[in-house]
Amino acid sequence: MSAIQNLVSHFDRYLSLDDVESKALTSRLTERKIKRKQYILQEADICKYFTYVVEGCFKMYGVDKSGTEHNLLFAAEDDWISDLDSLHKERPSKLFIEAIEPSTILQISKGDLWYLYTNHPKFNRIFRVITEDKYIELQNRLLQTYSTAASERYESFLEQYPNLANRLPNTQIASYLGITPEFLSKIRNERSGK
Amino acid sequence: MSAIQNLVSHFDRYLSLDDVESKALTSRLTERKIKRKQYILQEADICKYFTYVVEGCFKMYGVDKSGTEHNLLFAAEDDWISDLDSLHKERPSKLFIEAIEPSTILQISKGDLWYLYTNHPKFNRIFRVITEDKYIELQNRLLQTYSTAASERYESFLEQYPNLANRLPNTQIASYLGITPEFLSKIRNERSGK
DNA sequence: TCTACATTAAGACTATTTCTTAAACCATCT
DNA sequence: AGATGGTTTAAGAAATAGTCTTAATGTAGA
Numbered sequence: 001m002s003a004i005q006n007l008v009s010h011f012d013r014y015l016s017l018d019d020v021e022s023k024a025l026t027s028r029l030t031e032r033k034i035k036r037k038q039y040i041l042q043e044a045d046i047c048k049y050f051t052y053v054v055e056g057c058f059k060m061y062g063v064d065k066s067g068t069e070h071n072l073l074f075a076a077e078d079d080w081i082s083d084l085d086s087l088h089k090e091r092p093s094k095l096f097i098e099a100i101e102p103s104t105i106l107q108i109s110k111g112d113l114w115y116l117y118t119n120h121p122k123f124n125r126i127f128r129v130i131t132e133d134k135y136i137e138l139q140n141r142l143l144q145t146y147s148t149a150a151s152e153r154y155e156s157f158l159e160q161y162p163n164l165a166n167r168l169p170n171t172q173i174a175s176y177l178g179i180t181p182e183f184l185s186k187i188r189n190e191r192s193g194k
Numbered sequence: 195m196s197a198i199q200n201l202v203s204h205f206d207r208y209l210s211l212d213d214v215e216s217k218a219l220t221s222r223l224t225e226r227k228i229k230r231k232q233y234i235l236q237e238a239d240i241c242k243y244f245t246y247v248v249e250g251c252f253k254m255y256g257v258d259k260s261g262t263e264h265n266l267l268f269a270a271e272d273d274w275i276s277d278l279d280s281l282h283k284e285r286p287s288k289l290f291i292e293a294i295e296p297s298t299i300l301q302i303s304k305g306d307l308w309y310l311y312t313n314h315p316k317f318n319r320i321f322r323v324i325t326e327d328k329y330i331e332l333q334n335r336l337l338q339t340y341s342t343a344a345s346e347r348y349e350s351f352l353e354q355y356p357n358l359a360n361r362l363p364n365t366q367i368a369s370y371l372g373i374t375p376e377f378l379s380k381i382r383n384e385r386s387g388k
Numbered sequence: 389t390c391t392a393c394a395t396t397a398a399g400a401c402t403a404t405t406t407c408t409t410a411a412a413c414c415a416t417c418t
Numbered sequence: 419a420g421a422t423g424g425t426t427t428a429a430g431a432a433a434t435a436g437t438c439t440t441a442a443t444g445t446a447g448a
């Protein structure tokens with residue numbers, strides 16, 4: 001299956017696209033290969049694209065004043081990633097988006113996305129649902145962050161992203177959980193002891 | 195201005211509604227008066243409505259296993275509030291939504307909202323943008339939570355919600371920041387010392 | 389006006405997590 | 419295939435941000 005067919009069938013899961021819509025979409029997508037450790041967004045840049053991950057894996061993170069990275073989220077195959085704040089408000093991003101694995105992506109520019117929204121209303125519905133789902137993810141993550149200890153958040157992470165848990169280095173998971181890799185190792189140790 | 199006119203002009207800020215759309219919307223809204231400390235959603239219930247706050251103020255929070263409340267967000271005049279997770283996935287909510295002040299709200303049920311999405315596509319676009327804005331808020335909150343200390347998060351809260359800061363009791367702000375009211379008092383004390 | 393709750397204060401406390409060092413391990417790049 | 423650089427585990431010492439407790443005072447709602 002080609003990268004673009006991949007995305008069209010992704011959309012079909014929400015609402016099926018007719019030929020006109022499908023063509024309007026695919027003609028506006030750019031396919032890119034991204035190397036490991038390559039950025040598709042850097043702090044202070046303005047985010048220009050909404051990115052669909054065909055293959056590989058990305059992390060989006062911020063860096064605090066002491067230089068520590070904090071992973072906000074990961075995106076692997078069949079997922080979307082973008083700094084919506086920077087993309088929509090056209091302000092400099094506070095975040096980095098970096099490939100953790102060699103990856104293939106499809107990107108649509110802000111202008112092209114706006115074109116779709118205006119001329120093919122169905123995309124509003126599809127992206128409304130996508131954004132709602134992302135919102136729900138963040139809300140649950142925030143609730144967890146405030147109401148449970150690191151060890152429990154690790155358990156939830158394992159349940160929610162069993163495939164990512166295998167693929168990601170523990171340093172990255174620790175950054176996502178808001179702890180040091182050493183402490184994650186301690187948690188894993190206690191956990192396996194049980 | 196009536197409560198409903200209020201909401202129609204809220205929508206007009208995104209995309210103006212024609213008469214048909216405006217009527218389709220208003221005929222599906224229910225106006226309610228809510229007393230202080232009254233719930234519009236309780237844990238374990240399934241969230242049935244998307245709620246627009248005409249007047250007053252609400253908090254949405256979860257309760258951890260030790261019984262402590264954690265405020266996820268507030269919604270005052272001209273804002274939306276709902277547990278999207280429970281509303282969309284039709285699963286029992288983990289959250290409470292409670293009035294902090296006597297309030298007036300407009301509610302639309304899930305079924306009616308779906309009717310609008312299907313029959314009046316413009317609402318998809320409006321709610322897509324509303325959801326995106328909410329997503330951006332959460333993303334920034336999450337980044338702050340992981341990358342800054344409580345005192346800095348308090349400063350940001352004051353900047354971002356200057357009107358809420360005056361209206362809300364500090365206990366509620368402390369719960370939002372993830373600290374005890376005593377510690378917030380300490381932060382305020384040090385802050386005013388400067 | 390009364391009552392319950394909110395705020396401030398201040399000191400003792402501590403749980404969670406970091407820091408440090410080190411050794412072993414593993415993966416990927418040339 | 420070997421070298422190199424990052425990853426994982428370990429374990430004890432150390433730090434500190436935030437809690438707990440008590441108490442006195444202030445404030446807003448009924």
